[in-house]
Amino acid sequence: MNIHKQVTTTALLLMLFATIGAALVGFIYDHTYETIKQNERQALLNQLNNIVPASHYDNALLEDSFELAPDPLLGTTEPIAAYRAKKQGETIAVIFPAIAPNGYNGSIHLLVGIYRDGTVAGVRVIRHRETPGLGDAIEASRSDWITHFAGKSLGQPPGKQWKVKRDGGQFDQFTGATITPRAVVKSVHSALLYFAANKKILLKDEVVDKGAKDEKDVDAKDSHEEQKDAGSSSNTDESGS
């Protein structure tokens, strides 16, 4: 009997403290939830505005998001959010994530913005684990290297020049780090190929968007095939070099 009583009080005691702890955490969560959500949206918006300046579009960028199916050209394995920047209903640029799988230390997550005409609006690194002081020069806060993608497109420079200088291309590498910029350049190039293959879906304007829900599936099929072509052509590119 005595033991029973002891066990029960001990268990109740533990339960009491667990409840108090949970109540405290719940209370704080409730009071910080809104602010945290807002912070995350603001941080994301700042990042998007670094790629396409806020003065260039007039829609609520964060509301205008859509899901992109996984694609080897983007390096994605699950659906991922992309954003359309519009001016007076017309899509002027699209911003979507791309993952460079072959960084020096794991994959490098990028955000790539591409204007309607196929030129790069801007590229930013969201997440990476490259060596501090060497590979981390891909961050906009460390060097201006990443800004040099702006204005480039599939033809400018030509496909064979979409490489770091050491590989005979146009882009600078860093002292002591070639693998990192090589991975980023290749990923941005793939993103451009992806854009070229999926232009229809990516650039969908508001006017088209409203009436054409049915066309969507057809579009998706079409682009899938185009995309396959683009994929194989990029592969031959690789082996040719």
Next chain:
Amino acid sequence: MNIEQQTIIKNGLWTNNVALVQLLGLCPLLAVTSTFINGLGLGVATLITLVLSNTFVSIIRHWTRPEVRIPIFILIIASIVTAIELAMNAWFYELFMILGIFIPLIVTNCSILARAESFASRNPVLDSALDGFMMGMGFLLVLILLGGLREVIGQGTLFSNANLMFGPGASAFELSLGDDYPGFLIAILPPGAFIGLGLLIAGKNSIERYRSKKVILVSAPTRPAEAPASS
């Protein structure tokens, strides 16, 4: 201030310093001290956790039962750390992004459980809070010292990113050794943390040795009176 409180202060900051003597909590210590501000951020979070957990543990010390005291301490510490994590996420978002995983990991900083078990569960509330504050202060000082050292040697700046903690105006706090400082990579990389901490410990030990020699030579008679305080 009585002699006991003086002992608590001395223990936390020097004699029984968490990082330099007990060598506890080294994982976050080594990982985040690449700059002064990172060290300060983690240091303040750990300090607040220590004060709060010591206070609560001391308040409830007569109501717990020996069989479940450790789970209860952990529950208290985990709740406090989660609350701090949420608060930082809301009000110091960018700093939180940098410190990331090391804020929730404060729960596993054994110095906090160690203080709860060895001090707070046996002492009155005020002394426990003071002990938490001083232990946290000792940890914080080592964090900012190591962070400052690594930042100056590694990238030639001090107080960079101060705006993450003190608002936009604080960007002006940043000191620079000059733009042509080439940087010294190893200080920022993990080995730099180990080397830096090793030097700090060596420095503390040599200061102590120097002092104890002096005490014996100059004021040998007072030594016995001090002995209880330092043990």
